[in-house]
Amino acid sequence: MLPAEWIPHRRPDDREHVGWIRPDGDAWVAVSLLGRELTGPVDWLEAEEALDALSLAWLADVWMLERDGAPPLRVRLVEVTPDGVVVQTDDFGAIDVPVERYDLPWPPPPTLRPRRPGDPDGRVLSH
Structure with a gap:
């Protein structure tokens, strides 16, 4: 609130x-x-x-959502209001890629953070 x-x-x-x-x-x-x-x-x-x-440019940036026991997930901010924050998995601009949405409280927890060097970039497949 x-x-x-x-x-x-x-x-x-x-x-x-x-x-x-x-x-x-x-x-x-x-x-x-x-x-x-x-x-x-x-x-x-x-x-x-x-x-x-x-x-407001930062709203379009890639963000990372930390998860327990899993690598950070690349997400984009979809909605940011004092009622809550909605993020979705990064679709890389494609309209036919399935995405997952996550509802977070406002302010969001520190597990939602800006992308840092070394985070998955989405362009490199796992080896």
Whole structure:
């Protein structure tokens, strides 16, 4: 559930919602659409700048979903709202590839993470 004191932040050029700014004593903290802190306590303008710099491009990135006893799974973000996060297995842009969807809470657990070097890239078959 989204805390009532979080203030939505929209990009100035197109008014697209890119995150929230939450109070932290006399300072402010920038929070991404995934509910993850982007800054520590900073002034209001720094929080705005952090959110504007992050923008929304990261939503299209490949993410990894860690699983117990299995290698990380390549996923794409399908829906991100304070009601929950939906990811699906990466279809590599093909329309005829079956995908699996996973419903995660918001904010998502740390098992949903950005892709790192060494993670499966989806282009190399197992040996």
